[in-house]
Amino acid sequence: MSNEWMIYLLKVSSVQAIFFLFYHLLLRKETTWHVRRGYLLTTLLISWRIPLIEFPHLSTIQEKIPTYSQNTIEWEYWEEPIQMLSTNSPDIDWVFNIYLAFVALMLIKMLISVVYVLFLKAKSKKVETYQQQVVYIHPSVHLAFTWGRWVFLSPELLEKQERREIILHEFVHRNQGHTIDLILSEIVCAWLWFNPFVFFHFKAIKENHEYLADQGVLSQGVDELSYQQLLLNTAFKTSFWEVHGFGNSTIKKRIKMINFSNNKNYWKWGLLLPYSLLILWLFSNNPIVFAQHKGETHVEQLGDSLFTKIENHFVERKGTGSFESLNKGELDFIFPLDNPEISSGYGYRKHPFTKKKKFHKGVDFKAPKGTPVYAVEDGVVIAISTVGADGKKKGYGNFIVIKHASGYHSMYAQLEKFQEDVLKGKKEIKKGTQIATVGSSGQSTGPHLHFEVKKDGENIDPMTVLKKK
Structure with missing residues (x-):
C-alpha cells in the first residue's frame, strides 16, 4: 500500500x-x-x-471491433481487476x-x-x-x-x-x-x-x-x-x-x-478556468475514453493520462467468424491455467486502493509471468486489446475475448503477450489451445490472470463452469 x-x-x-x-x-x-x-x-x-x-477524456476512438451475426458481446470495462498481492x-x-x-x-x-x-x-x-x-x-x-x-x-x-x-x-x-x-x-x-x-x-x-x-x-x-x-x-x-x-x-x-x-x-x-481543466485532465484518476464502434458505445478504463500514456488499440479480426466448424455439443470448460491457484474470487470484496466494497466480476489466478494461458472451450476470437510495452496501465491491460457456443463468452486479462497466430488473425480457437501468457499489464501489482465468463451477456462465477484438464 x-x-x-x-x-x-x-x-x-x-x-x-x-x-x-x-x-x-x-x-x-x-x-x-x-x-x-x-x-x-x-x-x-x-x-x-x-x-x-474520475474525469472523462472527451476524445472519441473510431477503431472498429469486428461484429458477427451471433450477437457480438458488449464487455463492460468498468471493473478494475486487481491482483491482491503485496509487491512493496x-x-x-x-x-x-x-x-x-x-x-x-x-x-x-x-x-x-x-x-x-x-x-x-x-x-x-x-x-x-x-x-x-x-x-x-x-x-x-x-x-x-x-x-x-x-x-x-x-x-x-x-x-x-x-x-x-x-x-x-x-x-x-x-x-x-x-x-x-x-x-x-x-x-x-x-x-x-x-x-x-x-x-x-x-x-x-x-x-x-x-x-x-x-x-x-x-x-x-x-x-x-x-x-x-x-x-x-x-x-x-x-x-x-x-x-x-x-x-x-x-x-x-x-x-x-x-x-x-x-x-x-x-x-x-x-485563464484560470482552462488552466484548471487542463490540470484536471492531466491528473484525474481513471480518465475515460468513449469509443464509438459501429453505432455502439463501449466504455474503457484507460488510467492516469499523465503518468501513463495509453496506447490502447483494438486489433481488427479478419473474416466473418462463423461457429459452423466448432463443436456444438455440450460445453465442457477447462481451467485456463495448469495448476491454478485462486488469489481473488468472484463477488464483493474490499477494493485494495479505494477501500470501498466493490463487485469483482471474475476470478484472479496467481501464476508466474510467462505461464501459458489456454482457451477454456472452442470458440472464436472477437477482440484483442493491447496496451503497449510497459504494461503498467489501469484497467484490464492486454486482454482477449473469445465467443463460445450457447451464449458463453470468456475474457482473459492482465496478459503479458499473445500467441503469434492469434495476434496475426487466427479466429477459430480449439479448447486447450495456448492463446497467451500470464503477465501483469493493466492495473496489477503482480503477475496473474484475471478471468471472466459471461452467459447471455451477464457475468457469472467462472468457478461454476470450470473443470480441470
Whole structure:
C-alpha cells in the first residue's frame, strides 16, 4: 500500500506546484487580496482531491471491433481487476517509514506551538482596549501577534503612541480568521514536506494575510504615510511561536503593495478556468475514453493520462467468424491455467486502493509471468486489446475475448503477450489451445490472470463452469 500512497502524494505535489506557479507568474502582483486568499487556500486543498476525481477524456476512438451475426458481446470495462498481492519492496517500505517520521515530527512541532499558545493565554493578563475589545498582555510577547480569536500584546506596546494602528492590524487578522488558513496550510506542509513548492505556497498565504491586514487598517482612516513610517520604524524580530505578528512579513513588500495602484487584470483570472481543466485532465484518476464502434458505445478504463500514456488499440479480426466448424455439443470448460491457484474470487470484496466494497466480476489466478494461458472451450476470437510495452496501465491491460457456443463468452486479462497466430488473425480457437501468457499489464501489482465468463451477456462465477484438464 505504501507505494500507491507515495504515487498519490507525488501527484498531489505536482498539482499543487502547478497551481502555485500560475499564482507566482500571473497573480502575485494583483491587488484583489480577498480573491488571492481564496485562490491560494482553495488550490492548496483541492490538490488533494484532483488525483481522485474520475474525469472523462472527451476524445472519441473510431477503431472498429469486428461484429458477427451471433450477437457480438458488449464487455463492460468498468471493473478494475486487481491482483491482491503485496509487491512493496523493503526499500520502498524504508523510504515510506522515513517519510512518515518527518510527517510526525512536523505535526508534533505544530502541536507544541498550539500548546504554547494555550499556556501563554493562561498566563496572560486580560485587558480591554478599543471598543471594549479584549487583548492578552504578556512580557514574553514581541510587540503583538494573533492566534485564532486571541490577540497578544507586549506590555511596552500599551505605552507606544502608534499602538492603535498595530492593534487594528491584529484585529483584522483575528476578524478575518487568518489563523484557520495557516493551520490548514501547516498540516498540508507536514504531509508534503518533501515538496519545496508547498512552503512557497505557505509563505504566499502569510504574505497575503499581511496585505489584507494593512488594507484593513488603512480603510479605517489611518494616514497612509504615517502607517508606512510605522512599518519602517518597527525593528522587530518575530518569535518562533507567533503565528501572526505585526512585523513578520517583509516590510519592503508591504510598503510596495500599499503604494501599488489598483492592479486588477481580470483576463489573468479568466485563464484560470482552462488552466484548471487542463490540470484536471492531466491528473484525474481513471480518465475515460468513449469509443464509438459501429453505432455502439463501449466504455474503457484507460488510467492516469499523465503518468501513463495509453496506447490502447483494438486489433481488427479478419473474416466473418462463423461457429459452423466448432463443436456444438455440450460445453465442457477447462481451467485456463495448469495448476491454478485462486488469489481473488468472484463477488464483493474490499477494493485494495479505494477501500470501498466493490463487485469483482471474475476470478484472479496467481501464476508466474510467462505461464501459458489456454482457451477454456472452442470458440472464436472477437477482440484483442493491447496496451503497449510497459504494461503498467489501469484497467484490464492486454486482454482477449473469445465467443463460445450457447451464449458463453470468456475474457482473459492482465496478459503479458499473445500467441503469434492469434495476434496475426487466427479466429477459430480449439479448447486447450495456448492463446497467451500470464503477465501483469493493466492495473496489477503482480503477475496473474484475471478471468471472466459471461452467459447471455451477464457475468457469472467462472468457478461454476470450470473443470480441470
